[in-house]
Amino acid sequence: MSNSVTNILLVGVGGQGILLASEILSEAFMLGGFDVKKSEIHGMSQRGGSVASHVRYGKEVFSPIVPEGEGDILFGFEMLETYRSLPLLKKGGTVVANDLRIPPPSVLLGQETYPEDLTGKIEALFPDFTLVDGQKLATEAGNIRAANTVLLGAVSKRLDIPEVCWRQALEKMVPKKALEMNIQAFRMGRDL
Amino acid sequence: MKEILSGNEAIARGAYEAGVKVASGYPGTPSTEILENILQYKKIDASWAPNEKVAMEVGIGASFGGGRAIVTMKHVGVNVAADPLFTFSYTGVGGGFVLIAADDPEMHSSQNEQDSRNYARFAKVPMLEPADSQECKDFTRLAFELSEQFDTPVMLRSCTRISHGKSIVELNEPVSGLPEPRLVKNPSKLVMLPGNARVRHPLVEERMVKLAAFGASAPFNSVEMRDGEIGVITAGISYNYVREVLPNASVLKLGMVNPLPMELVRDFARKVNKLYVVEELDPFIEEQVRAAGIAVTGKEIIPICGELTPGRLRNAFTTAGIVGAGLPRPEQGDETSPLQIEKLPGRPPNMCPGCPHRGVFYTLNQLKAYVTGDIGCYTLGFMPPLNAMDTCICMGASISNASGIVRVLPEDEKKKVVAVIGDSTFLHTGINSLMEMAYNGSPATVIILDNRITAMTGRQDNPASGWTLRDEPAVPVDLVQLCRAVGIRHVQVVDPFDLDETRKVLMEEMNRPEPSVIITNRPCVLVKREGVFEKGLALSVDEDHCSGCKACLRIGCPAIEWQPAPEGKKGKACIDPLLCNGCDVCRQLCKFDAIGRGK
Numbered sequence: 205m206s207n208s209v210t211n212i213l214l215v216g217v218g219g220q221g222i223l224l225a226s227e228i229l230s231e232a233f234m235l236g237g238f239d240v241k242k243s244e245i246h247g248m249s250q251r252g253g254s255v256a257s258h259v260r261y262g263k264e265v266f267s268p269i270v271p272e273g274e275g276d277i278l279f280g281f282e283m284l285e286t287y288r289s290l291p292l293l294k295k296g297g298t299v300v301a302n303d304l305r306i307p308p309p310s311v312l313l314g315q316e317t318y319p320e321d322l323t324g325k326i327e328a329l330f331p332d333f334t335l336v337d338g339q340k341l342a343t344e345a346g347n348i349r350a351a352n353t354v355l356l357g358a359v360s361k362r363l364d365i366p367e368v369c370w371r372q373a374l375e376k377m378v379p380k381k382a383l384e385m386n387i388q389a390f391r392m393g394r395d396l
Numbered sequence: 397m398k399e400i401l402s403g404n405e406a407i408a409r410g411a412y413e414a415g416v417k418v419a420s421g422y423p424g425t426p427s428t429e430i431l432e433n434i435l436q437y438k439k440i441d442a443s444w445a446p447n448e449k450v451a452m453e454v455g456i457g458a459s460f461g462g463g464r465a466i467v468t469m470k471h472v473g474v475n476v477a478a479d480p481l482f483t484f485s486y487t488g489v490g491g492g493f494v495l496i497a498a499d500d501p502e503m504h505s506s507q508n509e510q511d512s513r514n515y516a517r518f519a520k521v522p523m524l525e526p527a528d529s530q531e532c533k534d535f536t537r538l539a540f541e542l543s544e545q546f547d548t549p550v551m552l553r554s555c556t557r558i559s560h561g562k563s564i565v566e567l568n569e570p571v572s573g574l575p576e577p578r579l580v581k582n583p584s585k586l587v588m589l590p591g592n593a594r595v596r597h598p599l600v601e602e603r604m605v606k607l608a609a610f611g612a613s614a615p616f617n618s619v620e621m622r623d624g625e626i627g628v629i630t631a632g633i634s635y636n637y638v639r640e641v642l643p644n645a646s647v648l649k650l651g652m653v654n655p656l657p658m659e660l661v662r663d664f665a666r667k668v669n670k671l672y673v674v675e676e677l678d679p680f681i682e683e684q685v686r687a688a689g690i691a692v693t694g695k696e697i698i699p700i701c702g703e704l705t706p707g708r709l710r711n712a713f714t715t716a717g718i719v720g721a722g723l724p725r726p727e728q729g730d731e732t733s734p735l736q737i738e739k740l741p742g743r744p745p746n747m748c749p750g751c752p753h754r755g756v757f758y759t760l761n762q763l764k765a766y767v768t769g770d771i772g773c774y775t776l777g778f779m780p781p782l783n784a785m786d787t788c789i790c791m792g793a794s795i796s797n798a799s800g801i802v803r804v805l806p807e808d809e810k811k812k813v814v815a816v817i818g819d820s821t822f823l824h825t826g827i828n829s830l831m832e833m834a835y836n837g838s839p840a841t842v843i844i845l846d847n848r849i850t851a852m853t854g855r856q857d858n859p860a861s862g863w864t865l866r867d868e869p870a871v872p873v874d875l876v877q878l879c880r881a882v883g884i885r886h887v888q889v890v891d892p893f894d895l896d897e898t899r900k901v902l903m904e905e906m907n908r909p910e911p912s913v914i915i916t917n918r919p920c921v922l923v924k925r926e927g928v929f930e931k932g933l934a935l936s937v938d939e940d941h942c943s944g945c946k947a948c949l950r951i952g953c954p955a956i957e958w959q960p961a962p963e964g965k966k967g968k969a970c971i972d973p974l975l976c977n978g979c980d981v982c983r984q985l986c987k988f989d990a991i992g993r994g995k
């Protein structure tokens with residue numbers, strides 16, 4: 205089939221910085237000489253709702269939405285959202301997830317409980333699973349807010365894009381004064 | 397030069413390249429970022445209008461003056477702007493005029509999923525529909541040329557996936573040599589008295605015939621012949637799904653969806669064995685093709701509700717038993733059904749911690765008010781545990797709905813009716829409704845939730861915020877004086893973080909058998925401008941005092957989490973100090989003094 209297109213899904217909670225991460229990814233793919241399309245929903249979802257961004261790259265990309273069940277890589281910023289999105293992945297797909305738990309409203313209210321052992325459940329379904337403690341590594345890199353960059357580094361290792369493209373993408377998308385710290389955070393993720 | 401742009405960024409770029417002089421609009425997802433991006437092109441006079449009708453008329457004025465004008469709005473905004481649109485279709489333009497209508501199939505952030513293509517046909521104006529960001533830019537430019545060439549306003553339809561999708565765009569230099577705007581008198585063309593309008597209407601009909609003929613050979617409507625078995629007519633975002641799912645199908649890709657180039661359609665239909673139309677929402681193309689006597693399949697298999705996706709399109713074709721055109725067959729050994737996971741706690745959107753709307757809805761719930769709602773972040777007052785909204789139709793409707801409902805209710809129920817409306821929505825169309833309420837003396841209560849910003853769509857300024865789109869200071873509308881000026885005698889301002897005061901004032905005004913307005917005075921926590929929102933000290937729960945009564949959970953603040961009891965102990969509430977904005981509302985609900993500042 206014409207599957208020379210790589211499908212990446214970024215999922216998490218509104219306000220987590222998913223848009224910026226998907227922008228850096230897209231930029232790196234363009235710099236790598238690929239056609240790129242991405243899609244996500246702004247609006248209501250920014251008020252703490254679930255957010256999903258789709259990024260696709262390859263020789264020629266048509267749909268900006270990843271066809272259901274054809275995701276190659278699931279890049280999760282939060283555990284429940286990662287688990288919720290597993291059906292979007294193809295069989296044997298890759299999961300890279302941030303070890304973070306953000307309780308949704310019904311859990312905050314004590315009406316439902318946050319599902320237990322998501323790590324084990326994800327691993328059982330998708331053995332190619334990397335759990336990253338983004339917060340901890342980002343703190344080591346100098347700023348807890350660079351957690352996304354650590355994750356991005358971990359994802360980058362699974363993509364066939366030269367390192368220099370990642371660097372250029374970061375240079376373009378990250379404010380100058382935070383650049384060095386972000387590059388360091390990216391390395392940490394890439395070296396995992 | 398190449399850049400990755402969203403559809404909205406590309407439309408803004410297209411406006412710049414087309415030499416646009418004036419840009420106006422009203423925020424609305426997914427259209428909002430067009431004007432916000434036009435800001436970077438300093439030569440364009442870009443501004444927010446209080447509503448879409450006004451934006452449209454500002455653009456029409458600029459066009460009459462000879463400058464190119466772009467006006468942006470979401471699909472439902474076109475309802476508000478429809479009045480000038482329909483008659484502008486008759487007068488035609490001075491400088492080129494383009495109206496961007498951004499649809500929201502699937503209602504990601506809208507109250508309905510109306511299909512704007514119907515407006516183009518209804519108002520008899522051409523409509524272009526781009527399929528990616530490159531086309532967003534190119535078609536915007538082209539739309540201005542068509543507008544001037546055919547003396548017509550042109551609509552460009554986007555949708556959420558186009559506006560908020562990103563793809564690679566090749567940039568061009570702006571056009572040069574456009575005529576300088578100046579006054580040209582032409583009253584018989586621009587004054588639509590019946591006598592003049594009767595002259596214009598036949599010209600409009602002629603124009604549409606000419607445009608259809610033009611479209612038949614224009615490069616934006618293109619035929620891609622592949623397999624002759626299946627032919628698909630499609631446009632916009634759907635084109636991408638067709639190429640993805642039916643890679644070998646022949647395609648007639650329409651860049652202009654109104655008027656349809658029926659000769660081209662007929663020609664294409666002859667070259668393929670079976671003809672389909674793949675379009676989101678209404679059978680807009682399909683019905684016209686069928687009416688032209690051409691056999692076609694469309695909504696029999698393609699869903700009419702919601703957006704299309706590659707998966708939904710593939711399903712539609714395979715369920716109908718259609719094979720060929722490269723439709724992927726289920727792979728060997730891959731017959732297993734898609735992965736199913738158990739039902740999980742949902743994650744609906746919620747008001748932010750410290751949102752000034754929260755305490756008001758809590759109080760409305762406590763007072764068992766019947767709340768006619770409106771559109772904005774505060775529509776989330778519908779959600780549990782606040783559960784304090786009973787109606788919501790369209791912008792501005794809260795006040796007039798309240799005014800109408802009290803006319804049929806028995807005396808004892810009239811006082812329960814409270815209309816709730818945001819500052820931006822009040823100035824959009826709520827002010828007309830308030831005038832009606834004052835004029836006709838409807839005994840309902842109105843709460844204007846003045847958070848100093850248009851929050852829902854991402855913090856846009858409005859006439860009451862004191863700033864313009866260009867971030868220049870403006871004279872803010874004085875809401876208290878405005879309400880008084882339309883004839884409301886009882887106007888009170890309250891601090892929504894003070895629950896006792898809010899409750900007292902609400903009860904007072906609800907019991908008053910006259911129209912009255914309450915205005916809240918706390919800004920949105922997302923306002924970044926200095927000196928507007930100031931974060932309070934974070935609160936915390938004193939574990940020893942917390943009785944586990946859950947009173948503080950009743951406001952549904954994302955910063956407060958219930959911690960279930962470990963074996964043999966009682967559960968308790970806990971405040972996340974990173975999320976808490978220190979609004980103090982939860983502290984006022986705690987009867988055990990367990991919530992305090994600092995720590």
Ligand SMILES: Cc1ncc(C[n+]2csc(CCOP(=O)(O)OP(=O)(O)O)c2C)c(N)n1
Pocket residue numbers: 422423424425448470472473476771772773774791817818819820821822845847849850851852853920
């Ligand atoms: C006719 C129309 N135009 C635009 C929108 C998009 N929209 C939804 S809510 C809103 C404004 C909300 O601002 P405000 O009333 O100040 O309430 P806030 O979100 O700040 O609480 C807008 C512009 C719409 N739904 N309908």
